[in-house]
Amino acid sequence: MNTLTVTSSPHVVHHDSVPKIMYRVIIALMPALVASVTVFGIRVIIVLLTSIFACVVTEYLFQIIRKRPVTISDGSAVLTGILLALTLPPNLPLWMTFVGSVIAIALGKQVYGGVGSNIFNPALLGRAFMLITFPVAMTTWTTVDAISSATPLNLLKMQGVSTEYLRLFLVNIGGSLGETSALAILLGGFYLLYSKVIDWRIPFTFVGTTLLMAWIAGSNPVIHLFSGGLLFGAFFMATDMVTTPLTKTGKLIFGIGCGLITGVIRLYGGYPEGVMFSILLMNAFTPLINRYTRPKMYGRVKSNG
Amino acid sequence: MKRKVLSFKGGIHPTYNKELTKEKEIEKVEAPSIMEIPLVQHIGAPAQPLVKAGDFVKMGQLIGACAGAVSANVHASVSGEVLSVEPKMQTAGMVSTVVIENDGKDERDSGIQGIVSIDKLTTDEIINLIKDAGIVGMGGATFPTHVKLNPPKEHLIDTLIINGAECEPYLTSDYRVMVETPEDIVNGGRVLIKVLGIRKAYIGIEDNKPKAIRAIEQIIQNDETMEVAVLKTKYPQGGEKQLIKAVTSREVPSGKLPSSIGCVVINAGTVAAICKALISGMPLIERVVTVTGVGIKNPKNLLVRLGTPIRQVIEQCGGLAPDCKKLISGGPMMGIAQYTLDNSVTKGTSGILAVMESDDISENESSCIKCARCMDACPMGLMPLKIMQGIKGGHEDEAMEFNVMDCIECGCCSFICPAKRPILQYIRTGKAKMRLKRN
Numbered sequence: 001m002n003t004l005t006v007t008s009s010p011h012v013v014h015h016d017s018v019p020k021i022m023y024r025v026i027i028a029l030m031p032a033l034v035a036s037v038t039v040f041g042i043r044v045i046i047v048l049l050t051s052i053f054a055c056v057v058t059e060y061l062f063q064i065i066r067k068r069p070v071t072i073s074d075g076s077a078v079l080t081g082i083l084l085a086l087t088l089p090p091n092l093p094l095w096m097t098f099v100g101s102v103i104a105i106a107l108g109k110q111v112y113g114g115v116g117s118n119i120f121n122p123a124l125l126g127r128a129f130m131l132i133t134f135p136v137a138m139t140t141w142t143t144v145d146a147i148s149s150a151t152p153l154n155l156l157k158m159q160g161v162s163t164e165y166l167r168l169f170l171v172n173i174g175g176s177l178g179e180t181s182a183l184a185i186l187l188g189g190f191y192l193l194y195s196k197v198i199d200w201r202i203p204f205t206f207v208g209t210t211l212l213m214a215w216i217a218g219s220n221p222v223i224h225l226f227s228g229g230l231l232f233g234a235f236f237m238a239t240d241m242v243t244t245p246l247t248k249t250g251k252l253i254f255g256i257g258c259g260l261i262t263g264v265i266r267l268y269g270g271y272p273e274g275v276m277f278s279i280l281l282m283n284a285f286t287p288l289i290n291r292y293t294r295p296k297m298y299g300r301v302k303s304n305g
Numbered sequence: 306m307k308r309k310v311l312s313f314k315g316g317i318h319p320t321y322n323k324e325l326t327k328e329k330e331i332e333k334v335e336a337p338s339i340m341e342i343p344l345v346q347h348i349g350a351p352a353q354p355l356v357k358a359g360d361f362v363k364m365g366q367l368i369g370a371c372a373g374a375v376s377a378n379v380h381a382s383v384s385g386e387v388l389s390v391e392p393k394m395q396t397a398g399m400v401s402t403v404v405i406e407n408d409g410k411d412e413r414d415s416g417i418q419g420i421v422s423i424d425k426l427t428t429d430e431i432i433n434l435i436k437d438a439g440i441v442g443m444g445g446a447t448f449p450t451h452v453k454l455n456p457p458k459e460h461l462i463d464t465l466i467i468n469g470a471e472c473e474p475y476l477t478s479d480y481r482v483m484v485e486t487p488e489d490i491v492n493g494g495r496v497l498i499k500v501l502g503i504r505k506a507y508i509g510i511e512d513n514k515p516k517a518i519r520a521i522e523q524i525i526q527n528d529e530t531m532e533v534a535v536l537k538t539k540y541p542q543g544g545e546k547q548l549i550k551a552v553t554s555r556e557v558p559s560g561k562l563p564s565s566i567g568c569v570v571i572n573a574g575t576v577a578a579i580c581k582a583l584i585s586g587m588p589l590i591e592r593v594v595t596v597t598g599v600g601i602k603n604p605k606n607l608l609v610r611l612g613t614p615i616r617q618v619i620e621q622c623g624g625l626a627p628d629c630k631k632l633i634s635g636g637p638m639m640g641i642a643q644y645t646l647d648n649s650v651t652k653g654t655s656g657i658l659a660v661m662e663s664d665d666i667s668e669n670e671s672s673c674i675k676c677a678r679c680m681d682a683c684p685m686g687l688m689p690l691k692i693m694q695g696i697k698g699g700h701e702d703e704a705m706e707f708n709v710m711d712c713i714e715c716g717c718c719s720f721i722c723p724a725k726r727p728i729l730q731y732i733r734t735g736k737a738k739m740r741l742k743r744n
Contacts, residue, residue, distance in 0.1 A: 005631045006642040008730040010716035011660060012319055012474065016723045018671055074671065116672035116724075246677040246688070297686040297708060298314075298546060299559040 018115075022075030024197050028188035029082055029236065035171065035181035040090045044177055050094050052081035054101030062110040076115045080104055083123035083236060086178025087229065087276070088130075089141050096137060100130040120283045121243050124276050131276075141175060151175045153228045153272040168226035175227065178236075182226040189235030198239040201251035202258070206234040209259020210266070217267045224266065233275035234258070243283045250286075250293040257282045310512055311551040312537035315684040317717045319474045319540055319638065321513065325597045325604040326477045331485060333608045334621050336383045338407050341393060342368065342612035345400040346651035347441040348448050349375030354401060360387045365414040365587050368403050371436065377449045377652075378439035381405060382590035382610035384412035396634050396641055396648045405612070417586040428500050431583070438582035439589045439652075444468060444479075444543065444572035445635050447653040450579065453571065454500055456564035465506040466552050467494055469521075469573035470536055470543030472511060473636025476656045478593040479573045481606045483510070483517035490573055491524045491531065493580030498530055501569060506531050507552050508573070513538040540638060541715040545570045547684050559711050574655070594650055596622045600629030600659025609650045615657055616646035625659055633658040638716045671724045679718035679728060685711050689718035689728045696735035701742070704735050712736070 036044045059077040063070045072078075084104050088097060104126025112118040131138045141151050169182045178185070192198045210230060211221040224230060229237075238244065238258050245254050258278045265274025344352040352369030356362055362381040369379030385408040393402040423431070436451035456462055467490060471479040483490060494506045510518050512535050525531040534552045536542050546557050548570055555566045563570055578589055590611055597604040602623025609618055615632070619625055625632075625646075633640035634654055650657075679689040688707050695703030709732060718728040 002625055002627065002629050002632075004629075004642070004644050006644045007631075008727065008733060009633075009640055009642070009714075010638045010720050010729065011631060011633055011640065011642065011658075012637040012720065013725065014317070014319075014721050014723070016721075017725065018674055018723050021674070021676070021723055071671065114672060116674045241674050241676045246675060246680060246690075295680055295683075295686045295688065297559070297711065298550070298684065299556045299561075299711065300686075 018076075019074045021197055022079050024195055025079055025192065025236070026075065026082060028191045028197075029086065029178075031184035031187040032086060032178045032181065032232070033082070035184040036086065036177045039171055039180045040177065043090065044085075047088060047092070047094065047097055047177065048082060048085045050097045051085040051101040052078055054098045055081035055084070055105045058102045058105040059110065062106065063114070066110075068114065071115060074115065077105060080109070080122045080126075084126050086232065087123065087127045087176050089138060089176060091140070092134075092137055096130060096134050099133075100126045103129045116242055118242060119286070120280055121237055121240050124237055124280050127276055128280060151227065151272065153223070153266070165222055165226070168223065176229060176232075178232050179227070179229055182231055185231045185235060189231070192235065192239070198235070199248070199251055201248060202238045202244060202255040203234040205252055205255030206238055206258045206262070207231065209256050210262045213260065213263030213267065217263075219267060228266075228273050229275040230262065233279055237275070238279050238282070243286060245286050245289045245293065247290070247293045247295055250289045253289050253293065254282050254286065257285065308535055310535050310537045311509075312539060312542065313547040313550045313684055315682055315686065315717065316539040316541060316547070317682050317720055318538075319720060321474045321538075322597075323475060323477050323480070323513075325475065326595050326606050327480065329477075329481075329604070329606050331481050331593055331606045331608050334610070334613070334618065336407050336411075336610040337613055337617040338409075339388075339614075340383050340385075340405045340407055340610065340612040341614060341649045342379060342382065342403045342405065343393070343395045343397065343400045343649055343651060344369040344379050344403065345395070345397050346379060346447060346611065346653065347377040348446065349373065349377070351401060352376060352379045354390050354403065356387050356390065356403060358387055358389050361385070362387055362405060363412045363414040365417045365590060367588075371439075371449075375449055375452055377441050378437060378588065379403075380439055380588045380590050381414075382612050383407040384410050394645075394648070396643065396651065396654075402649070403612075413587075417588075419586045420583055423496055423583060428502070431496060431500050434583060435579055437588065438579075440575060440579055440582060441589075441652050442572055443574045443578060443592055443652055443655065445639065445653050445655055447651075450571065450575060453569055454497070456562070456569065460562070460564040461567055462501050462564060462569055463503055463505070463567040464553055464569070465494070465497055465501055465503060466534075466548055466568060466570045467506060467508040467573050467576050468543055468545075468548055468570050469508055469510040469514075469517060470548060471514070471573075472538075472540045472543040473638055473640075473656070474540070475597050475658050476595045476636045477597075477606055478595045478655050480514055480517055482574050482577050482593055483514070484520050486577060487517075487520040487524055489577035489580040491521065491528075493576035493578075493583075494531055496579065496583065497569075497571065497576065504530060507534040508532070509534045509536050509543075509548050509552055511536045511538040511542055540717065541684055541713070544684060544713055544715055546713065559708075589652060592650070592652060592654065594618060594654055595656040597656060598629075598659040599661050600626045600632075602626065609654075611649070611651060613650045614646065615643065615648055615650060618650060618657060619646065619659070626661065628661055629659045631660045633660065638720070639714070670726045673724055673726060676723060678721045678723065682717040682721045684715060684717060685713060687711060689732070692735070693726065693728045693731045696731045701735060701739050704732075705739065709735055709739070
């Protein structure tokens with residue numbers, strides 16, 4: 001005799017799941033990670049392990065204290081750790097990485113109630129905290145030999161020096177860990193597009209708007225494209241499902257907004273880089289954008305035909 | 306020649322698994338010795354019992370009378386003695402059920418006679434014959450067909466759509482009817498064109514059923530009143546509103562009937578049943594049921610007498626696998642899970658599906674990550690995640706603001722959700738609560 005289970009329909013589900021989505025993003029970050037290790041050496045791995053460890057432990061402790069189910073296996077804390085690590089300068093002291101990671105998960109995610117409930121991108125919130133708390137360390141761009149070097153954007157902004165295009169595209173040694181190779185970022189980004197984890201609208205409008213502004217302002221758009229966090233931010237940070245708009249129209253608005261703010265900061269602001277602040281600011285607008293970009297409903301048309 | 310494939314916005318692509326029974330010809334099943342015929346096999350008021358224990362009934366005899374504006378007749382599907390008329394648990398809940406001991410003779414009711422010429426009948430006469438035959442929508446919704454054919458006077462009907470989409474995975478009952486007896490569908494369609502006083506009928510078929518498309522098109526080659534509308538294979542293509550949108554590009558306004566925009570949609574199997582009932586005079590006492598799923602030894606398409614317990618039908622297919630964990634009446638997207646094999650096959654039973662544990666939803670629900678896949682999948686353009694958020698948090702007004710009442714309960718949102726949230730289940734609960742509050 002069979003014991004039959006009774007549930008509400010539907011009785012079949014799609015095979016995709018939240019952990020699968022998270023791990024796909026992690027896979028997409030691998031090219032950037034490999035490029036980073038190639039340029040900066042094995043230290044990258046140590047930074048990465050530090051941030052992942054700090055993120056996972058913070059998430060675990062928070063959930064234990066709040067007596068909530070522990071969800072560290074869903075991959076979201078690991079992902080935040082990797083994303084944060086890849087936005088850091090190469091020789092940042094490890095304890096700072098640790099503190100930043102704790103803040104990313106604690107203040108960026110868990111205080112809102114955990115995965116899915118946060119307003120701001122946790123990795124970027126952690127990075128913003130670090131930039132304000134450790135301003136010098138966070139803007140010291142050193143190469144492996146601990147020689148300070150300026151980022152291409154810095155050079156462009158402060159001294160009007162353009163870096164070679166091909167070098168920028170393939171390997172660019174001044175910058176955050178994840179920004180070393182535009183090619184590697186694009187590889188991962190296109191994998192995410194192909195596997196339908198992300199939608200093209202945010203990255204393309206984001207990058208497009210920034211470049212258009214640079215071009216209009218007479219700055220070199222190619223350098224803006226391949227250097228700094230633009231590509232990394234557009235493909236990996238501004239596409240975070242939780243903190244970005246739901247509808248296609250909303251995504252267009254979000255991307256254009258990010259592009260505008262990045263452009264304004266890069267061209268007229270005090271920082272050479274504006275990607276992080278632009279995404280965080282647009283994150284704050286996401287609920288509002290969602291409110292005004294509802295999908296078109298079936299059967300709510302005035303005339304038929 | 307490449308033809309235009311019609312569709313709607315949203316929807317999902319589940320694994321169809323139709324090959325289990327697609328090529329299996331419809332087989333007739335012997336009626337078992339005990340038949341349990343529920344008097345509720347339709348939406349609306351239960352039929353009034355006309356027989357009592359000890360009565361002898363003949364095959365095709367009226368045993369439950371249509372009671373009220375939305376209701377339907379119920380007939381004996383075998384001849385024999387009535388053992389009892391009592392409430393029994395069925396798929397539809399606790400309903401009055403006529404139990405008949407089958408004498409195996411299949412003695413026909415003397416009043417049954419076929420119609421020689423349908424052309425001589427008036428519209429009202431045809432509708433009455435359809436009503437007498439107890440015909441209801443056999444796609445699963447079981448709305449009485451005679452009511453559909455009598456739309457409010459102010460609604461001007463111009464289009465009939467015969468629904469042969471069969472978008473539910475696994476099911477092939479309509480497909481087999483279209484392939485094996487396409488003339489029943491076409492002739493039935495011609496009768497309905499006359500009844501509705503219209504000039505055009507479309508037969509909507511998904512493009513994964515080329516055999517059915519060909520079978521129908523061969524018959525209607527020179528008939529300008531009928532046309533096959535080829536539809537994209539996508540669930541819920543056979544949803545009434547989605548089908549109307551695909552075929553006519555019209556949208557049924559929220560809260561209104563399809564007839565308000567001139568459309569009547571009738572399921573293909575139902576149209577064939579109308580044709581058969583008119584020609585033979587035998588009311589609706591049997592239907593094609595797809596018995597399928599990996600939990601069934603020999604999946605088949607069976608012609609089953611209404612009132613046959615599911616247990617008997619499954620035995621005809623070699624029985625249930627011992628590790629079958631779920632038995633569904635209907636398809637996997639909208640079908641109803643059964644807790645017993647004793648429920649009867651009724652007019653709306655398009656399929657019996659046995660799924661194993663591995664097919665089952667066993668994963669636990671996790672937090673919504675706002676991926677918006679449920680919104681992209683929703684064929685009604687709703688925001689299922691917002692509706693669920695409202696209902697889960699106890700704010701029904703929020704769910705109302707996100708138009709929960711427009712939900713057609715197709716289940717696309719629950720299917721697609723990567724966090725495995727039972728969105729539709731929450732929506733159903735919420736809708737029920739709101740109805741209670743209103744009353």
